[in-house]
Amino acid sequence: MENNHISITFLKRKIFTILMFDNQIAIITGGSSGIGKGIAEKLSSMGAKVILVARTEDKLIKAVEDIKRKGGIAEYRIGDATTPGDIEKIIDEIYNNEKRLDIFVNNAGIFKFSDIYTDYKDITEMIDTDMIAPGRILHYIVNKFSDTNKEIKILNTLSHATFRIMSGNIGYGTAKEALFRISLQLEKDLKEKNIKNIKIYRIYPSSVATPQLLEMYKKGLVEAPTTLESVVNEAIDLLADKTPSRDSFVGYIPNKGIVAAYYYINFNTTYNNPNVLNFLSEKIIDDKYKP
Numbered sequence: 001m002e003n004n005h006i007s008i009t010f011l012k013r014k015i016f017t018i019l020m021f022d023n024q025i026a027i028i029t030g031g032s033s034g035i036g037k038g039i040a041e042k043l044s045s046m047g048a049k050v051i052l053v054a055r056t057e058d059k060l061i062k063a064v065e066d067i068k069r070k071g072g073i074a075e076y077r078i079g080d081a082t083t084p085g086d087i088e089k090i091i092d093e094i095y096n097n098e099k100r101l102d103i104f105v106n107n108a109g110i111f112k113f114s115d116i117y118t119d120y121k122d123i124t125e126m127i128d129t130d131m132i133a134p135g136r137i138l139h140y141i142v143n144k145f146s147d148t149n150k151e152i153k154i155l156n157t158l159s160h161a162t163f164r165i166m167s168g169n170i171g172y173g174t175a176k177e178a179l180f181r182i183s184l185q186l187e188k189d190l191k192e193k194n195i196k197n198i199k200i201y202r203i204y205p206s207s208v209a210t211p212q213l214l215e216m217y218k219k220g221l222v223e224a225p226t227t228l229e230s231v232v233n234e235a236i237d238l239l240a241d242k243t244p245s246r247d248s249f250v251g252y253i254p255n256k257g258i259v260a261a262y263y264y265i266n267f268n269t270t271y272n273n274p275n276v277l278n279f280l281s282e283k284i285i286d287d288k289y290k291p
């Protein structure tokens with residue numbers, strides 16, 4: 001009898017997890033490839049309708065087809081995050097048609113190794129794509145939804161380069177750290193104005209085993225990568241409010257395996273306690289993983 005009860009509870013929990021994002025609308029920038037595509041696939045497998053946004057149409061078509069083949073609901077829109085108004089128009093159109101927007105994954109980004117020999121225009125390109133563009137989009141959404149009562153979750157794909165001064169990161173690390181800062185300024189504003197319907201999340205992956213990063217790892221340009229699956233699962237846990245905080249690192253740590261770590265934000269820093277991002281706890285995801 002007790003066993004039956006346990007299995008029914010287990011089943012209910014399983015169904016709830018599977019349908020956790022049922023009928024929700026999610027826009028994912030950079031949804032045609034890598035982390036964005038992985039998050040889109042997982043959200044759609046859990047019931048969300050996903051709208052993938054990127055610049056290259058054939059990659060978008062392929063990603064939407066992959067999701068539909070697995071039974072998901074997906075559409076795409078072509079948009080360049082660095083063109084002011086492009087993504088904003090898509091957000092307006094989707095919100096007007098669907099009458100809701102539950103999740104926005106602010107994920108589109110580029111990475112190029114940059115050091116003292118890099119042409120500064122490549123550094124500027126990263127600042128534009130990884131900071132100015134997602135910062136502008138984040139500000140737009142927070143502004144747009146601030147006088148509605150509709151809950152919206154915004155997940156920002158940052159990087160461990162946000163809080164680590166790493167080689168080759170003059171452009172990328174700087175851009176991610178500044179995006180982190182914009183997101184916190186907006187969060188502070190939301191708190192001060194007592195606006196509770198907008199929830200901002202940040203994920204800080206280490207290098208991830210996407211094709212570009214695997215190539216760079218082989219050349220010794222980046223650290224050992226974690227799996228795409230680990231990052232996607234962590235992103236979903238954040239959006240499902242299953243994590244100890246809304247700030248989560250996921251990555252490969254030598255001698256530990258794949259690890260998730262959680263941080264709390266100190267909004268009351270002082271001259272002798274200047275740390276904004278503070279370690280909270282960690283969880284071993286896979287201690288057997290070898291890159």
Ligand SMILES: NC(=O)c1ccc[n+]([C@@H]2O[C@H](COP(=O)([O-])OP(=O)(O)OC[C@H]3O[C@@H](n4cnc5c(N)ncnc54)[C@H](OP(=O)(O)O)[C@@H]3O)[C@@H](O)[C@H]2O)c1
Pocket residue numbers: 029030031032033034035036053054055056057059079080081082107108109110111129130157158159160204205206207208209210212213
């Ligand atoms: N891979 C890693 O190791 C790693 C680690 C930490 C954080 N991240 C972050 O995770 C995010 C995704 O990275 P990823 O490795 O999954 O990248 P990816 O596989 O190269 O995919 C990037 C996606 O963003 C789109 N995109 C790029 N520039 C865009 C623009 N200006 N406007 C609209 N879409 C644009 C790309 O499509 P189009 O080119 O067709 O537009 C593509 O869909 C980035 O923010 C990255 O910084 C990655």
